[in-house]
Amino acid sequence: MQDFWVTAIFFFLWLVSSSGWAKGLADVKASLAMDFIMKLIPACRSLGFNCVVEGLSMSRLNVSVVFGFLNFILWGGNLWFAYKETPWHSSPPLTAPSQPSQGQPARGVSSTPSFGS
Numbered sequence: 001m002q003d004f005w006v007t008a009i010f011f012f013l014w015l016v017s018s019s020g021w022a023k024g025l026a027d028v029k030a031s032l033a034m035d036f037i038m039k040l041i042p043a044c045r046s047l048g049f050n051c052v053v054e055g056l057s058m059s060r061l062n063v064s065v066v067f068g069f070l071n072f073i074l075w076g077g078n079l080w081f082a083y084k085e086t087p088w089h090s091s092p093p094l095t096a097p098s099q100p101s102q103g104q105p106a107r108g109v110s111s112t113p114s115f116g117s
Contacts, residue, residue: 018068
């Protein structure tokens with residue numbers, strides 16, 4: 001059960017952190033867009049020059065977000081296998097038929113052995 005709960009905590013933390021990182025990266029991309037930068041720089045706005053020569057490469061940051069969500073999926077699979085080992089998933093054990101006490105014979109069984117009829 002401890003393994004299940006630890007795995008569930010890591011599963012939740014990977015979801016939260018991957019989502020937070022994806023949102024943060026989206027905000028960084030929006031604030032570094034060329035149109036937004038052109039509006040903020042007065043010289044570019046007043047003279048009409050293209051002050052930003054080259055766009056920033058965000059491919060490595062995008063890959064880090066993808067790997068974060070892949071790690072979340074991996075922890076989800078691990079959580080499933082940990083769940084399957086818990087008593088919640090396993091079926092209840094089969095009970096053996098009740099055994100008669102030593103002093104009493106079972107129903108339909110005589111107390112004296114008969115060898116042949």
